[in-house]
Amino acid sequence: MTLAELQSTFSQHLLYQSVDLAELEITGPFSAEQLMGLYRNNFYIGLSEYLSDCFPAVVALVGEEFFAQLAKAYIIECPLSQANLELYGQGFAPFIKDCPQAESLEYLADIAALDWAFDRAKSVVSLQDFPFTQLAQVTAQQQQQISFRLQPETLLLCAPYPLLKIWLGAKSGELDALEMKSDERVVMYPNKHSGVLFCNLSSTEYQFLQQVQAHASLQSLSALPDFQDLLKHFISLHIINDFKFAGEA
Amino acid sequence: MTVLTPPCSLAIAENAIGVGLRSPHYQQILAQLPDIAWLEIHSENFFNAGSAQRDLLDRLAVHYPLSFHGIGLSLGSTDPLNKQHLRQLKSLIDNYQPALVSEHLSWSSFSGRYFNDLLPVPLTSESLNVFCDRLNQVQDFLGRAVLVENPTVYLNFTQSHIDEWAFLNEIQRRCQSGLLLDLNNIYVNSINLGIDAEHYLQNINVDAVREIHLAGFTRKVLEDGEILIDTHGSPVSEPVWELFRNFRSRCQAPALIEWDNDIPDLAVLLAEARRAEREQLAGAPEQVPI
Numbered sequence: 001m002t003l004a005e006l007q008s009t010f011s012q013h014l015l016y017q018s019v020d021l022a023e024l025e026i027t028g029p030f031s032a033e034q035l036m037g038l039y040r041n042n043f044y045i046g047l048s049e050y051l052s053d054c055f056p057a058v059v060a061l062v063g064e065e066f067f068a069q070l071a072k073a074y075i076i077e078c079p080l081s082q083a084n085l086e087l088y089g090q091g092f093a094p095f096i097k098d099c100p101q102a103e104s105l106e107y108l109a110d111i112a113a114l115d116w117a118f119d120r121a122k123s124v125v126s127l128q129d130f131p132f133t134q135l136a137q138v139t140a141q142q143q144q145q146i147s148f149r150l151q152p153e154t155l156l157l158c159a160p161y162p163l164l165k166i167w168l169g170a171k172s173g174e175l176d177a178l179e180m181k182s183d184e185r186v187v188m189y190p191n192k193h194s195g196v197l198f199c200n201l202s203s204t205e206y207q208f209l210q211q212v213q214a215h216a217s218l219q220s221l222s223a224l225p226d227f228q229d230l231l232k233h234f235i236s237l238h239i240i241n242d243f244k245f246a247g248e249a
Numbered sequence: 250m251t252v253l254t255p256p257c258s259l260a261i262a263e264n265a266i267g268v269g270l271r272s273p274h275y276q277q278i279l280a281q282l283p284d285i286a287w288l289e290i291h292s293e294n295f296f297n298a299g300s301a302q303r304d305l306l307d308r309l310a311v312h313y314p315l316s317f318h319g320i321g322l323s324l325g326s327t328d329p330l331n332k333q334h335l336r337q338l339k340s341l342i343d344n345y346q347p348a349l350v351s352e353h354l355s356w357s358s359f360s361g362r363y364f365n366d367l368l369p370v371p372l373t374s375e376s377l378n379v380f381c382d383r384l385n386q387v388q389d390f391l392g393r394a395v396l397v398e399n400p401t402v403y404l405n406f407t408q409s410h411i412d413e414w415a416f417l418n419e420i421q422r423r424c425q426s427g428l429l430l431d432l433n434n435i436y437v438n439s440i441n442l443g444i445d446a447e448h449y450l451q452n453i454n455v456d457a458v459r460e461i462h463l464a465g466f467t468r469k470v471l472e473d474g475e476i477l478i479d480t481h482g483s484p485v486s487e488p489v490w491e492l493f494r495n496f497r498s499r500c501q502a503p504a505l506i507e508w509d510n511d512i513p514d515l516a517v518l519l520a521e522a523r524r525a526e527r528e529q530l531a532g533a534p535e536q537v538p539i
Contacts, residue, residue, distance in 0.1 A: 001408065003375050004327040010368065011359040025407035029441055034471055035404040038478070039368065046365045080363040083321020083334055084293045123297070125304045 001025070014040050015076055047075050047088070054089040055115040057170040058096075058108060070101060086123075089116055107166055110159050114167045114198075117155035117188045124153050124190035128242060130235050135243060142245065144219040148212045148231070149242040154189040156201075156209055164200060189239050197237075205230060212240060259314035261287045261348040263501040266525045267316065269508060274515045275305050282312050283519060287348070289316040289505050296337040298344075306345065316349035316460065316505070317342060318429075321363070324383050324397075325356035325370035339391055349460055349503075351396035351429045352387075354380070354417065369402040372409035372416045381423045388424060396459050397421070398429035401437050401479035413444070414453045421457040428454065430502075431462035432492045433485065437477045450496055461504040463493060463525060482510030484521060490528050497529045504529070 001009075001023060012019045013036055026032040048071040052059050059067045078091045093116055096102050097109035128151075138146060150156075157163060163184045169175035185206035188198035201209065208230045211221055221227055234240045261267070265286035270278065278285075288309060295302050309315075321334060342350060355367035370376050388395055397420055399413060411419075421428055430453065439446040465483030469476050485493075485506070493504070506521045 003371065003373070003379055006371060006406070006408075007327055007356060007359040007368075011362060011364070014364055015362075026404045027407060028404040029474065029476060030471055032404070038403050038469075038476070039366065043364050043366050050365075080365060081361060082331065083323065083357065083363050083365075084296055084337070085365065086294075086297060123300050125299055125301050 010036075010039075014043050015079075016040075044072055044075060047071065047080065047085075050085050051089060051092060054119050055092060055112055057115050057167050058112050060170040060173065061108065061111060061166075061175075062102075062105065066101075070096065070099065073099065073101065089119065092116065107159065107161050107163065110157055110163050111167050111170065113155060113157060114163070114186070114188060117153065118196055118198075120153040121155075121188060121190040121196040124151075127151060127190060127192050127238065129238070130241050131243070144217065145246040146218050146243045147215040147246070148218075148221075148240045149215075149244060150209070150213055151189050151239055151241045154187065154213075154239060156185075156187055156206065156213060158185045158206055159183060164198065187239060189237075191238065205234075209234065209239070215244075217246065259287075259310075259348065261314045261316065261503045263503065264497075264529055265314075265503040266522045266529075267314075267503060267505045268518050268522050269318075269505060270309070271509065271512050273512050274518070277515050279305060279308055283515070285313060285519070285522065287314040287316060287503060287505075289318050289349075289507075292317040292319045292338055292341055292350075293321045295341055298340070310345050315345055315347040316351065316503075317345075317347045318398075319350070319352040320367065321357060322352050322383075322387060323356050323358040323363075324352055324387070325354065325368075325376060325380050326358050326383075327379060328358050328360065330383055330386055331358070335387065335390055342391060342393070349396060349429075350391065350393060351398055351427075351460060352384075353398045353400055354413075354420070355400045367400050369400065369404060369406070371406040372411040372413060373406075374411075377411065377416060377419060381420055384420065384424045384426060388426065394426050396427040396429040398431055398462065399434050401431075401434040403441060403476065403478075405442060412449075412452070413438075414449045418452075418454045418457070421454055426457075427459035428457045429460040429462060430458050430496075430500075431464070431507075432496065433462065433464040433466060433481075433489050433507075434479060436486070436489050436492060437466050437479050440477050446492060447495075450492065455500050458500050458502045461493070461496070461500070461502050462507050463489060463504055463521075464507040464509075465489075480510050481507050484517075485524075490524075493525070494528050494531050 009019045009023055021032045021036060026035055028035045048068055051071045074092055074095050078095055080088055093109050093112035096112050102108045160183045162182050164186045185201040187201055191197040204225055208224055267287035267289055268285055270288045270290050295306055353367050354370060356370060357364050357366055357368055399417060417428055435446050435449055438444050463485045464481040465485055466477045467480040467482055469478045504525055508518055
């Protein structure tokens with residue numbers, strides 16, 4: 001057996017694909033199944049622990065056993081494609097959204113998105129202040145073509161249930177008597193002083209930030225209600241922290 | 250005292266005892282700057298230049314000599330080297346010029362999929378060629394020698410026909426790399442697979458050993474017996490301290506306390522480092538009076 005063949009068979013076994021372990025010609029203190037089981041357990045436990053660290057509210061909502069099943073399904077379906085784990089959790093919320101096992105928990109994918117955004121926002125160290133001086137130099141003609149930027153790692157979510165209350169309740173262990181039919185819009189963003197901040201948004205605020213996130217031009221934004229107040233407000237909160245000219249990356 | 254002289258701002262002295270830097274201790278170490286001879290990081294956790302981890306490393310690098318220990322290069326794999334990973338590693342190394350850079354005799358990727366584990370390499374001529382070819386590429390790209398660590402393995406492949414110590418010695422000879430000797434791994438393998446730890450240490454090329462790891466293991470009970478698992482989640486065991494004392498009489502490479510799981514208070518970790526200092530005095534080569 002060549003090295004590539006051995007690694008292929010070994011890898012397939014780790015991923016629960018059907019292989020003939022006898023081909024590996026393993027010896028040791030226990031059976032080949034038991035010894036390979038040690039490696040397989042170690043692989044899943046390592047990645048599951050990483051995911052449970054990134055998604056504490058999801059764990060709190062579904063319990064460790066169900067979370068382990070979700071994690072295992074994710075590891076098999078969305079393989080780790082680099083050694084660095086830092087961004088491996090990025091696909092977990094979209095995975096949950098499409099996962100039949102989590103179908104009955106309609107809010108779970110959004111809770112995972114909040115967990116992930118919180119984790120990512122914490123990792124941001126240097127935050128850029130809004131470039132007021134540069135904005136003052138923009139000519140009136142250029143002004144209509146500029147678009148604003150949200151602070152990196154900012155998350156906007158809108159849900160037909162009390163998303164932030166569920167997330168906070170799961171994290172604190174106090175999930176009593178929520179009115180599940182109240183919808184909610186949320187922004188979560190990195191902050192210099194607190195690490196991460198989040199709050200509810202009105203539908204007008206949400207629509208405005210959605211447009212900013214989509215890089216709508218100043219000309220389009222100015223058609224939205226309360227445009228000037230909203231722009232000032234979100235710049236003052238450091239949620240909007242930059243602007244670009246049309247075509248500029 | 251001889252000092253290792255790699256191209257670094259802060260060198261690591263012979264017999265210096267370091268600890269693995271892990272996230273629960275970041276802030277305490279930064280705030281208190283405890284008396285630790287050197288720190289080792291897992292390189293991959295510090296790849297992101299704008300991250301909080303890098304900010305921390307910037308501050309700690311001023312106070313402590315550093316060693317970068319990689320877990321993701323997958324040197325034993327038949328996959329092509331991951332160029333992005335290598336570029337990130339080089340950038341990190343170029344930024345801090347650590348005293349030591351190390352990786353493992355293992356593989357962790359196949360066909361582009363990663364397994365977040367150190368998987369066993371069959372000890373064959375083919376594996377040796379693959380490993381040396383990749384290590385040479387890495388060292389050429391980084392422009393420096395890399396230390397290769399002996400792994401914990403839980404099984405043997407029948408096709409293996411080279412002793413692990415001989416395999417490591419040959420890697421070092423062919424690649425002019427160094428060795429990182431993990432004494433706990435040797436002990437765990439000796440219990441699980443019946444290798445002779447003393448024979449291993451007698452035959453390893455001691456002149457190539459640039460770093461020693463000390464760590465703890467966990468006993469796992471299976472249906473028909475017990476196996477030691479290299480968890481790095483407990484104090485260094487007495488048999489490993491004994492190996493350390495004995496090996497110290499022949500090798501003064503800097504040693505590190507590694508603790509990766511069930512991470513204790515910093516005080517406990519530092520107490521292990523203090524014990525290593527005491528143990529190595531017991532194992533120091535006899536001084537000949539002049």
